[in-house]
Structure formats: structure tokens, C-alpha cells
Amino acid sequence: MKLQFSDADEAFRREVRQFVKDHLPADIRRKVELGLRIEHADYVTWFRLLEARGWLTPGWPVAHGGPGWNAVQRYIFDEETLLGGAPRIIASGIQMLGPVLHAFGTDEQKKKYLPDIRQSNTWWAQGFSEPGAGSDLAAVRTTAVLEPDGQHFVVNGHKVWTSYAHWCSMMFALVRTDPNASKPQEGISFLLIDMNSPGLTVRPIRLLEGGTDLNECYLDNVRVPVDNLVGELHKGWSYGKYLLGHERTGIAGIGSCKQQLARARRLAERQGLCDDPVLQSRLAQFEVELMALEFTALRLLCDHQQSRTPGVEASMLKVRGTELRQAIFEALLDIAGPDAVPFSLEAQHLEQLDEAATDPELVALAANCLDARKLTIYGGTSEVQRNLIARATLDAF
């Protein structure tokens, strides 16, 4: 057993830190630090810088642009980029579709789509959730019917909570291709859909904090070429599961927790709360819980065979990490005190920060806190995760 990172890991950490320091544009860093709106162009700028360094696609095979990092290196990369004020890599083409196409796509699909994902030319929408299928994803009802000539699917249905669909030119979707399958998980296929297809409409959903990053997508007789089927017909569920299981190292969000805790300490100083014993105790409690979360993530990453309930670690890390992050956001709200009340959607853009009625550091705080409620809802709610953890615990203990 050893508590320290290896010298090689520490050297890698310094390398990432220096890269972020040298290359991340100052305005993007400022937006991240203040929790302001990050525009499409900001993400593209940062992603292309990472791609030029070979660091954008850690989950991809080395032969196709992956850096070949182990779990600890990926962990260090996440932490250092976030602590350095970089935006998260949110593009679902990079993190979700890429690994699926590498594993299950045809050569033609790989050639056609992967380069544009890597270059951030194409953003992909994740067409999974539906009004009747959230955490219970196997209940998807959007249908895809093969035309008699066998050349096209005709897709009808309604996808919802589609992040950044307005920035996306393509969508990967789970659609029902066999309505008579014996189990809900069977008879689902994985389709790639052009967002500019006739019959596909995107409508933004205005959220509680004022943002419109999520959308509804209506599919009305959308024709999709059969070449856009990934893997085998009716086997889409297994590809979807592969995709959701792929991004695990970052699931605890430890880098984000640290980022926000640093923000809390910074704001506490600005608000004159450094000597407040109640707040200091709360922050110390966060440090303890963050430390426990971090070492648990590292322990489980390093050492799968020690686990009594293998497979549910990701659920445990997600539940704990997201709940902790939400708690830190609530503390941020308390640090702001009365200054959490003024609200301006406009001032959450860096260019219009001057119009804010409060300290720029506080402008986006309440919105960020509300936005963080999504953490325990997306990717399987905390309730669904606890169901999984309980089942594994009842089996193992």
C-alpha cells in the first residue's frame, strides 16, 4: 500500500497543470471560475487545443488518437484541468459515441464520423431519454421501421433532455425496432440520425435557472439510411449500456468538487467569513468528505479485486460525489447570503458582467446551485443508483 502518487504520475500532473496554465485562454478560465455561460465557441477552442496536444480523447484506442492513459492518469487529467479553470469535456460525441463506434461501428462509419468528432467539427446529441423513459431507459417508444426496400428506417417519436441539441448536427439514438420483443431491453437499435433531416424539430426547454441547454427533439417520419445502424439490429441496448459504462473515472466529479470548494474558500474571504466558526466547520467537513470520496475513487480504480460488490462502485461514487457537490453549492449560496438573491440572466455572460447588481463573483452562484440539481438526476437518478447498490449489497453480504 502506498498513499503517494508515483513520480511519473506527479510529473504527468505537472505537465497537465503547465499545459492548462499556458494554453487555456484567460476569458474561458474566467467564465469557468465565475460559473458564467460557456459558449459553443469556447468549448471548441479548448477542445481543439487539447486535440492538438493529443489529450482530447482519453477513452479512445491508442491507434485512433487515444493517449493510452491508465485510470490514474485520466483521474489526474480531470482534476488538473478542472482545478486550472478549464471547462469539462462535455461533448457526447467524444465521450460516448466515440468508444461505441470504435467497438461496434463499421469501418465506413468510423471513417465518416470519428475525424470530425476529434476535430470538434461535429457535435453529437444523445437521443436516449423520452417523456416516458428517463432512468427507466428500456421504456423507449420512439420507433424505427425499415422501409420495404430495406434502404431506410422511418423514425417517429419524441426525445427529451437532449443536451446542446442546438449545437449538434448529428444524433445517436436508441429506437425501438421490434415492438414485439419479449423483454423491453430487446428490440432496441442504435441509430445515427442527421439533425438536419426533414421532420426533425428541436425545441429548447427553458430550465429553472434560466438556461436553455436542454432540448426536446421531435421526430416525425424522419428517414434514416440503413448504413446509419450501429452494430446489429435489435442489439442497441447493449451498445447503450457499453456507452454509459465507459465514462467511469470521472463519475465522482472530484475535480469539480475541488473546484467549487476552492471557490467557496475564495468567496468566504471576500464576504469576510474567514473567522466564522460555523462556516469553517462546514468547510472542514467538506474537506473530510472530499478526501474520503477521493481516496475511495482511487482505491476502487486501483484495486477492483478488493471490492465485495464489484460493478456498483461507479454507482456509489456517483451518488456520493454528486450529493457532495450539491452540498458544496448550497454552502456557496449561504456564503453569498443576501447577495444570492439578485438575479440576471444577461449578466451571466462575461461580456455583460458589468450589468450585474452584485459582485461578479456572485452573479452566477444561485444559477449554478440550481443547475447542480441535475447531477443527481441525469445518468440514472440517485434513487436508481441506490436500487442497484442495495441489490448488490443484498447479494454480497
Next chain:
Amino acid sequence: MDFSLNDDHLALRDAVQRFCDGEYPPEHRGQAETPARAAERWAGMAGLGLLGLPFPAEAGGSEQGPVEVMLVAQELGRALGGGAFVASTVMAGRLIALLGSLEQQRRWLPGLASGELQAAVALYEDGARYDWQRAALQARAVPGGHVLHGRKTGVPHGDSAGLLLVVARDAGSDGLSVFAVDANAPGVRVRGFDTLDNRRAAHVDFDGVQVDPAGLLGRPGEAQAAVEAALDAGTAALCAEAVGVVDALIVHTAEHLRTRKQFGAPLAKFQVMQHRLADMAIALEQLKSMACVAAMAIDADTPAQRRRLVSAAKVLVSQQGRALGLQAIQMHGAMGMTDECRISHFAKRLLVIGQLFGDADWHLKQLH
């Protein structure tokens, strides 16, 4: 960064597990020990080599580190066993190894390792809660050694210890010294009492106790850093013990949920129970991690680093340990309230561990 266990670790863990399976029948775990039974088990632990585990080889030990101590404490925790392992082997042993001359180590450690002698650290005093550094028990230099005056409270397993390591205020320098005192020496009065978890502790009065120079560990007034290190080693071991207790607690609770039927269905079918169990499982993973962290911190580069990590671990162990114990009682319903049900015993041990060597609030304050 490495949390893996090697084959020697696994073998040690299995050996302790087998010992506990034999010595602590499941239905008796947590019951008070008769002195005879305690002595028998103590001899058994000595036979396994557990009582000298971390001692230097030249003093009869096997030179194992804090990770091995952690593994042993975890298994003992699972069985609610181990008696004075933490008090004598881990804390007192460490204090002697850190402060004692080679001669002093050879005088006491082999006896501790063989089980012939048990030691306890007399640290805390009335009115000072966990702040042992405010010790008022006075050590005055006299011709032929020192004389001790004062009172120590809540010494874990203090009434079965033949050797008391007393933390005293050196009248000359105003620093802290440690004296090794024979529990039967004139002027020592040990008043043992039962603790909440069916173990033993003692208040000890020192009324003009004479200690010769061979009983002074280290230099007068300069023992604080070593006491701190020994206390951290003991705290880390308690954290590990708590992991074993919580693991057993979850085993029992999961079994109860699978077998106990209400409203025509096993409790395991009720989501509200599932989610509580899930939270217990998450907490266990966090406690395991922090027990590893605390153990590895014992050999940290700086005392400040060690203290910080151990305090962080103890905050979580104190908070979560108690919460999990009390939660498990609730999940067992009225049966959980009985002395017969093992759950109450696991809960009480966790509660006591939470209060020993600094509770959650005290350790949290160390981190401000």
C-alpha cells in the same frame, strides 16, 4: 498510489479471521469477558504473533507496519474482539518503541509481545476532555528519580495493565514526560469500571508515586511528539477496527432484510430499506478508504500531514460509525433494541470508538 494487499497481507488477515471464528462465537460477540476468558484470548493472540506485530525484531517483535496493524484491527473489529490490542500493542508499544532506550525496549516489549505483560497509556485527565496536552499530573524531580502526583481518567483497559505509561507535566521544564509505572507500585490506585461496550477502563490516581530513572522514557519534558504519534497510531487502529464492525453490521442487517417478513414480504423488498442499506454500503467503502489513509499516514513524511489525515479519518469514523450503528438498530425494529440481538453490540462498540481519542467535533476542529 496503491491500495492493493499482497499475499502476506491476505495470509495475516485469514489467520486472524480463523482465530476470531474460533474464539468469538457469533452469538456471544460483544459480551463482557471474564478475566480468565480475556487472559485465554490474550494468550491466543500472543501465540499468533499479534501482540508484538509492530515491535522491532530485537525487542521480540515482527516489525510489521501500520497496514498490517490495520488488517488485524479490522478482523478483530468484525468479531468485537481483540481486548487490549489497540491500547497495549498499538499505543503503549509504539510509545515505548518511540521514546524508550534500547534497554527499556528490551525490558518491556518482549513481555508485551509474549502476552505476559499488558500496558496502557494513561493520557487524559478530568476536565480537559480530549486535550491531553494540558496534562496537570505533576512529575517532580527528586534524588533518585521522580515523584508523580495527580489523576488520569478513562484509561482503556487500565485495570488489566501491569504497566502504565503515564503522561506527566515535568515540573522543571513545564514540558510533558512519559513514565513507565508498575501498576502495583505504592501510591498507584487503579479504579476499573465497565464501559458501554462491555469492555473495561480505569481511572488511576498517582499519589506520590516514586519512579526511578529507568522508568523515565526519553528526556524529561520532551515526550509530546512521541505521545502524539502513539495516539495517532492508536486512532488509526480504531478506525480500522470500526471498518470491521461496520462490515459485520451490514452482514447482519442484510441478513435481517432478507429473512424478516412484514406485510407478506421480506423487508428487502421495501425500497426505503434498500436505500438505507445502500447508504450503509457507500459509507463502508468510504470508511475503508479512510482507514487505509489513516494507516498509511502513520509513516507520513511530517507529523502535520499525519495528524491531518488521521483526524480526517476519525471525523468520518466517529460520525458515520455512530450513525450506521443507530440506523441498523432502527432497521432491526424492536429486536434491534435487545441485548440478545448482536446489532446493539456492534452499535455500542461503534459509539464508543466514536468517543475515544477525540470525537468528531474535536477532530473536525483540528482541521479548521
